[in-house]
Amino acid sequence: MSSAPFILIIEDEPTITEFLKTGLTYEGYQVLVAENGRDGLDSLKNHDIDLIILDIMLPDIDGFEVCRRIRAKGINIPILMLTAKKEISDRVKGLDLGADDYLTKPFSFDELLARIRALLRRAGCRFESSELRAANIILNTDTREVFVDGKSIYLTPTEFALLELFIRHPRRVFTRETLLNRIWGYDYVGNTNIVDVHVSHLREKIGDKPPRLIRTHYGIGYAFYPEDE
Numbered sequence: 698m699s700s701a702p703f704i705l706i707i708e709d710e711p712t713i714t715e716f717l718k719t720g721l722t723y724e725g726y727q728v729l730v731a732e733n734g735r736d737g738l739d740s741l742k743n744h745d746i747d748l749i750i751l752d753i754m755l756p757d758i759d760g761f762e763v764c765r766r767i768r769a770k771g772i773n774i775p776i777l778m779l780t781a782k783k784e785i786s787d788r789v790k791g792l793d794l795g796a797d798d799y800l801t802k803p804f805s806f807d808e809l810l811a812r813i814r815a816l817l818r819r820a821g822c823r824f825e826s827s828e829l830r831a832a833n834i835i836l837n838t839d840t841r842e843v844f845v846d847g848k849s850i851y852l853t854p855t856e857f858a859l860l861e862l863f864i865r866h867p868r869r870v871f872t873r874e875t876l877l878n879r880i881w882g883y884d885y886v887g888n889t890n891i892v893d894v895h896v897s898h899l900r901e902k903i904g905d906k907p908p909r910l911i912r913t914h915y916g917i918g919y920a921f922y923p924e925d926e
């Protein structure tokens with residue numbers, strides 16, 4: 698498992714912090730609560746925070762000021778602002794100061810979760826199992842094991858990287874150039890035929906027969922289709 702994202706809640710109302718802390722902990726997140734702006738800023742120094750839920754109304758410096766100070770330090774952790782106010786001007790001000798998103802109280806926990814997931818995804822912080830599944834394939838990014846129909850198979854690092862990329866981006870058509878850049882690196886100098894060779898080996902190892910999981914888009918590249926269609 699990759700470690701759970703660490704969420705800092707900066708909010709003084711106990712009912713809200715309790716509601717958030719309980720719900721987010723249940724969802725598997727690590728949660729830290731700061732009851733005022735200064736404590737919140739201090740927490741950022743001492744913890745590796747992935748996302749901040751920031752209330753505007755705080756007992757000392759307000760959420761706008763906290764947001765401004767965080768961004769002034771060059772910290773680009775996603776910030777989701779909360780407020781009881783519905784005024785559009787607050788929303789604009791928060792976003793101007795560098796908040797990434799905005800939620801008006803009262804809000805549903807599902808709505809909050811959806812925003813959090815979107816922000817973490819945008820920030821490239823994936824909260825997911827190390828085990829990826831698609832069709833009859835299980836790929837474990839921690840142990841580097843691959844199973845097809847429950848049987849372990851061996852993939853070279855390049856083949857593993859290709860398969861992981863395909864599974865993470867189903868149906869996306871990758872050009873040979875994109876695959877070269879993503880798997881072999883931007884400075885790779887050589888023929889794109891090397892991509893075809895590796896895809897061919899990969900197909901063989903995962904027993905990929907027509908209609909294939911990894912399909913050729915002629916003259917373009919490849920895409921992965923985990924579902925029959």
Ligand code: CA
Nearest residue numbers: 709710752754
């Ligand atoms: Ca508050």
